[in-house]
Amino acid sequence: MHPFDYLRATDTDQAVAVVTADPEASFLAGGTTQLDLMKDGVLEPERLIDITRLPLGGITHTDSLVRVGALTTMEELAADPVVRDRLPFVREALLLGASVQLRNMATIGGNLLQRTRCRYFRDPAVPACNKRAPGSGCAAITGIQRMHAILGTSDRCIALHASDVAVPLVALDAVVHVLGREGMRSVPLTQFYLPPGDTPDVENVLKHGELITAVDIPLLPESARSHYLKVRDRVSYEFALTSAGVALVMEDGVVQEAHVALGGVGTIPWRAWDAEDVLRGSRAEAAVFGAAAEAALVGARPLPGTAFKVELAERTLVRTLETVAGAAS
Known part of the structure; x- marks a missing residue:
């Protein structure tokens, strides 16, 4: 691991000022992804600013939303009774996102900022990675593509965004405070992430030194039903091949309100706006679910190694819709 200086921040403004003033400095919270990347030589910050003692944890509630401090752990948020009762698909995504040990360390802010699982990004011995070395190329495009994206890709990057909980949060129009x-x-959150385009190394709208302090998660109506389905190669601690987060409000079998997002297929957590348009005002039935799934995958750009994901993602979304509609009926 590259040597680095360490500073434990005692004040939020101080932490922001120190990192802003030093291009080689980074924040450190749970470190569950960051330290792995440092050990692998992918990240080599000169200075780490430990923010774990800052007052940025905790969960508060209003009638319309849950406010989550950025240092709240995944396990703490999953255990919150309001999240359990009013946002079940957020809880499901949290519990499916990591082992218990990791959930007790990983923070919500850090989870939203986690880096891609692309094997080429995480291996410094591979020279061609536009995320790690801008302008060097993308080894994944001609390499092994199974765990890569089909939506939001570009000719310079097909790396997948791996967060589970970001999927329902994007579907809910969560807001990040910075x-x-x-x-x-x-x-x-729907404007927070940036598709790779010509600059895969720029992954979100944060400026250097900006710090996520909290996330506001709107509450669903009490009549809403939701579900997060994760399809993966093995049940235990594995990243999604495809996933879907769905919340519906229904009345007499007609969808009044729809929130849909996909994971495991996008370079960013993928809000399926077109699928929502198909669902809204339609009866909750198989033909509509199939049409919504097809709409969600419009614009997909699969490569040979990811071609299977188009049908798998459609089937994942249909199954999730069936589950939610069944629970709501």
Whole structure:
């Protein structure tokens, strides 16, 4: 591991100021992804600013939302009774996202910022990775592609966004609160992530030194039903081949409100706006679910190693819709 200086921050403004002033500095929270990447030589910060003692944890509730401090752990959020009762697909995504040990360390802010699982990004011996070395190429495009994206890709990157909980949070229009040297700002999660385009190394809208402080998660109506389905090669601690997060509000068998997002297929957590349009105002039935699934995958750009994901993602979404509609009927 590359040597680094360590500073434990005692004040949020201090932490932001130190990292902003030093291009080689990074924040450290749970470290469940960051330390692995440092050990592998993918990340080599000169200075780590430990923010774990800052007052950025905790969960509060209003009638309309749950506010989650960025340092709240995955396990703490999954155990929250309001999340359990009103946002079950968020809880399901958290529990399916990591082992108990990791959930007790990994923070919500860190989970949203986790780096891709692309094997080529995580292996410094591979020279061609536009995320790690801009302009070097993308080894995945001509390599092994099974765990890569089919939506939001570009000719420069097909790396997959791996977060589970980001999928239902994107579907719910969660909002990220960010602190920087210029003060606080709020960013809808649907606008937070950036597809690779020509700059795969730029993954989100954060400026260097900006710190996620909290996430607001809107509550579903009490009549809503939701589910997160994760399809993977093995049940125990594995990343998604495809996943779907769905929440529906129904009345007399007609979908009044729909929230749909996909995981395991996008370079960013993928909000399926077109699928929502198909569902809204339609009867909850097989033909509609099939049409919604097809709409969700419009624009997919599979390569030979990811071609199977188109049908698998459609089937995953249909199964999730069937589950939610069945629970709501």
